[in-house]
Amino acid sequence: MTINPSRTIIEARRREFGTFLRSRREKLTPADVGLLEGFRRRTPGLRREEVALLAGVGTTWYTWLEQGRDVRASAEVLSALADALRLDPAERRHLFTLSDRPSADLPSHGPEDLPGALQRMLVSLAGQPAYVLGRRWDVLAWNAAAVALFGDYGLLEGDARNSVHRVFTDPAHRKLLVDWESVAANSLAMFRADSARYAGDPDFERLIATLTRASPEFRAWWPRQDVLRPLAGHKRLSHPEGGMMTFEYTALAVMDRPDMKLVVYTPLDEDGTSVRLKELLCRDCAT
Numbered sequence: 001m002t003i004n005p006s007r008t009i010i011e012a013r014r015r016e017f018g019t020f021l022r023s024r025r026e027k028l029t030p031a032d033v034g035l036l037e038g039f040r041r042r043t044p045g046l047r048r049e050e051v052a053l054l055a056g057v058g059t060t061w062y063t064w065l066e067q068g069r070d071v072r073a074s075a076e077v078l079s080a081l082a083d084a085l086r087l088d089p090a091e092r093r094h095l096f097t098l099s100d101r102p103s104a105d106l107p108s109h110g111p112e113d114l115p116g117a118l119q120r121m122l123v124s125l126a127g128q129p130a131y132v133l134g135r136r137w138d139v140l141a142w143n144a145a146a147v148a149l150f151g152d153y154g155l156l157e158g159d160a161r162n163s164v165h166r167v168f169t170d171p172a173h174r175k176l177l178v179d180w181e182s183v184a185a186n187s188l189a190m191f192r193a194d195s196a197r198y199a200g201d202p203d204f205e206r207l208i209a210t211l212t213r214a215s216p217e218f219r220a221w222w223p224r225q226d227v228l229r230p231l232a233g234h235k236r237l238s239h240p241e242g243g244m245m246t247f248e249y250t251a252l253a254v255m256d257r258p259d260m261k262l263v264v265y266t267p268l269d270e271d272g273t274s275v276r277l278k279e280l281l282c283r284d285c286a287t
């Protein structure tokens with residue numbers, strides 16, 4: 001008999017999915033989810049019918065999920081199960097991964113705190129301009145090399161420190177970007193993809209409205225609905241003091257902050273960028 005490797009993997013993943021559900025159910029008590037203790041329990045944790053009730057699904061169907069049967073939960077049902085089982089963000093992502101669904105991290109709100117390890121990494125990247133972007137593409141932190149290349153973010157306030165806002169409304173920044181039109185269009189498409197999870201969020205809506213009023217290009221391009229995944233590539237800059245420089249840039253996800261990314265610019269030998277950047281940094285240190 002021929003064994004289908006793909007089917008074997010799918011079956012194993014369903015079993016793992018069911019085992020994970022059961023393990024999270026057994027960790028909870030009725031009091032954890034606002035239910036009465038009721039009669040004496042022979043096994044630890046919640047009963048299957050209690051989880052099914054909390055998630056708004058049938059008990060038999062939920063039982064099939066735990067048994068690893070060939071049933072498939074929608075993203076909405078997975079979210080309901082994650083809520084019913086009080087899953088933390090890592091557990092929620094794991095649940096969706098086992099079910100072959102896209103990650104369903106809940107949108108974050110409020111102040112964005114920067115991990116200390118990430119701040120120390122920024123400082124250590126002495127020869128590479130780098131900064132951290134938050135969920136709305138606000139620049140949350142930066143290193144000395146980024147200041148030398150892009151200017152002092154500490155002097156910017158509010159939307160002026162937002163990366164998209166700066167690309168579309170800051171004349172000096174626009175002049176810095178040699179290929180402004182392609183950079184701006186790609187940035188806008190990536191921002192739209194990132195902001196999809198925050199559709200209707202007042203902070204995002206206000207920023208978009210502000211940019212629509214302030215920039216003719218933003219006003220013309222935003223309705224196109226273009227989206228891009230985060231790109232890595234080259235960026236050419238015409239620095240007022242350093243001259244022409246070419247960098248390879250990449251955006252790195254921050255593991256425990258799904259809406260945060262570290263953007264690093266590596267100087268290339270093209271246009272003598274490595275030497276020019278060193279001279280620029282030395283000049284800034286001397287002043």
